[in-house]
Amino acid sequence: MFVTSAFAQESAPAADTSHAATEGDTHSGTSVPAEAHGTFPPFDPATFPSQLLWLAITFGLFYLFLKRVVMPRVGGIIDVRNDRITQDLDQAAKLKGEADAAVAAYEQELAEAKTKANAIGQQANDAAKAEAETARKKVEAALDQKLGEAEARISSIKANAMKEVGSIAEDTASAIVEALVGGKASKAEIAAAVKSVAR
Numbered sequence: 001m002f003v004t005s006a007f008a009q010e011s012a013p014a015a016d017t018s019h020a021a022t023e024g025d026t027h028s029g030t031s032v033p034a035e036a037h038g039t040f041p042p043f044d045p046a047t048f049p050s051q052l053l054w055l056a057i058t059f060g061l062f063y064l065f066l067k068r069v070v071m072p073r074v075g076g077i078i079d080v081r082n083d084r085i086t087q088d089l090d091q092a093a094k095l096k097g098e099a100d101a102a103v104a105a106y107e108q109e110l111a112e113a114k115t116k117a118n119a120i121g122q123q124a125n126d127a128a129k130a131e132a133e134t135a136r137k138k139v140e141a142a143l144d145q146k147l148g149e150a151e152a153r154i155s156s157i158k159a160n161a162m163k164e165v166g167s168i169a170e171d172t173a174s175a176i177v178e179a180l181v182g183g184k185a186s187k188a189e190i191a192a193a194v195k196s197v198a199r
Contacts, residue, residue, distance in 0.1 A: 169194045 041047055173190045 042051065170187065170190045173194055174184070174187075177190070178184055
């Protein structure tokens with residue numbers, strides 16, 4: 001056990017002081033000479049060369065340990081990470097290219113679909129116009145036919161009515177002449193008078 005000189009002097013009893021003085025150069029309870037307790041060994045200039053030698057040996061061994069063991073492992077880890085990052089970047093670039101190609105294909109298909117939809121819409125519009133035009137022509141033809149038939153019927157009715165109006169007018173004129181004049185007029189005279197008035 002290492003004991004400092006101050007501690008040894010304090011712990012030694014007063015009676016042992018004379019005994020320590022008779023023994024000369026050692027303290028009681030220790031086998032360390034008294035002059036050895038003067039300086040701390042790392043600060044002792046006499047031990048500097050051995051300290052520097054052990055510092056150089058330790059530093060060299062530590063450097064070799066770092067160079068041969070630690071640095072290759074760290075370098076391997078860095079290389080693995082670089083390879084992984086490179087692979088991830090390559091895969092991301094590949095996926096981005098595929099996504100861009102998919103977007104371009106989608107946009108092209110969308111444009112084609114819009115073109116087809118416009119063409120189908122135009123065809124449907126043209127077909128609807130053609131059907132409407134055909135239906136309109138049929139309706140107009142039917143209306144023209146009905147109008148012609150109605151005009152013919154009206155003309156026939158008008159002609160029949162005019163015949164009846166003429167005979168009614170002749171009968172009425174004959175009755176008026178008989179009532180006013182008191183005599184009878186011939187049918188030819190009455191018919192000529194009604195025709196002259198009808199014109």
